[in-house]
Amino acid sequence: MTSWLRPVPPGRPFQQLDRTDVHRWWRPVVGFVVLLILSVAVTIAFVLWLLVTVWMATGDWLVFASSGDALFVNELANLFALLGSLAVLLPVVFLVTLVVNRRPIGSLASVEGHLRWRWLLLCLLPAAAYMGFALAAAYGFDAVWPSSDEGGAWPGWDSFWPPMLLIVLLVPFQAAAEEFVFRGWFLQAIGSFTLEGRGGIVARVFGTAWPAILLSALPFIAGHAYTDWGILDIGAFAVAAGWVTVQTGGLEAAIALHVVNNMVSMAFSSAEGDLSLEQGSIPLPDVLSDVVPLVLWALAVVWIYRHTGSRRPMKRLS
Numbered sequence: 043m044t045s046w047l048r049p050v051p052p053g054r055p056f057q058q059l060d061r062t063d064v065h066r067w068w069r070p071v072v073g074f075v076v077l078l079i080l081s082v083a084v085t086i087a088f089v090l091w092l093l094v095t096v097w098m099a100t101g102d103w104l105v106f107a108s109s110g111d112a113l114f115v116n117e118l119a120n121l122f123a124l125l126g127s128l129a130v131l132l133p134v135v136f137l138v139t140l141v142v143n144r145r146p147i148g149s150l151a152s153v154e155g156h157l158r159w160r161w162l163l164l165c166l167l168p169a170a171a172y173m174g175f176a177l178a179a180a181y182g183f184d185a186v187w188p189s190s191d192e193g194g195a196w197p198g199w200d201s202f203w204p205p206m207l208l209i210v211l212l213v214p215f216q217a218a219a220e221e222f223v224f225r226g227w228f229l230q231a232i233g234s235f236t237l238e239g240r241g242g243i244v245a246r247v248f249g250t251a252w253p254a255i256l257l258s259a260l261p262f263i264a265g266h267a268y269t270d271w272g273i274l275d276i277g278a279f280a281v282a283a284g285w286v287t288v289q290t291g292g293l294e295a296a297i298a299l300h301v302v303n304n305m306v307s308m309a310f311s312s313a314e315g316d317l318s319l320e321q322g323s324i325p326l327p328d329v330l331s332d333v334v335p336l337v338l339w340a341l342a343v344v345w346i347y348r349h350t351g352s353r354r355p356m357k358r359l360s
Contacts, residue, residue, distance in 0.1 A: 050145060059230050129219050149230075225287045254288075271326050279332075295343045
């Protein structure tokens with residue numbers, strides 16, 4: 043540990059790992075501004091790199107879409123731009139943690155100071171169970187309340203494998219980047235405001251993890267384009283992932299769920315020839331088919347964590 047990077051405080055729960063000996067109220071504020079500026083900068087740089095790379099390889103420029111949520115007319119390039127521009131946020135959030143927060147990158151991952159790979163692999167099992175339950179529930183709800191959307195048609199292997207290759211290669215980094223930013227940096231930045239030494243109900247509330255869990259869900263919701271019931275759906279994901287992250291002391295379960303969810307969802311879309319990945323409104327039955335399995339997933343992961351043991355005790359939500 044260098045003199046610049048400060049050790050995380052011993053015995054602190056996950057949401058309070060930013061309260062090092064150099065923590066001041068302004069560090070999370072400055073970190074947020076720097077994170078926002080750098081995120082915009084690297085996103086623009088990534089898109090420019092993609093444009094130049096495609097031009098050098100083919101001699102043609104990518105055509106920007108004139109309307110809708112898509113950036114490019116070419117759907118494959120649009121998919122690459124979307125996933126890649128999120129994946130490159132990983133070095134951005136690492137840099138902010140090192141320079142502004144002055145603490146090790148590993149403190150974003152877990153209370154043990156690193157990503158717990160065996161635990162992450164184990165978390166793939168409940169994540170897969172969640173997807174199976176969610177798909178079964180979706181088909182069940184659709185049988186009772188048929189959707190007007192009939193879906194797409196199989197595009198053929200030649201159209202299916204290129205986007206699937208991108209999905210397999212990029213989704214783990216895209217999903218991990220979102221978790222490190224929202225359930226890692228944002229949750230810990232908000233959780234660092236513990237109001238220790240102050241009395242009153244506000245101080246007692248901020249002494250728990252709930253303000254960090256709920257408030258860190260807001261930028262995650264804002265970063266997606268869901269409307270109507272879709273806001274409840276994405277909000278439930280953020281809160282459940284945040285609660286599980288605090289209870290298990292790390293991002294592993296949330297990363298596993300995010301990766302499995304995105305891979306399966308995008309695979310189904312690709313199998314129907316749809317690479318738009320549009321968000322927007324979601325029917326209530328579809329939300330219920332997500333939220334109920336999500337609650338069961340959260341309870342199952344925490345149960346598994348507590349019954350497999352941990353090397354460092356965690357403070358419970360209180």
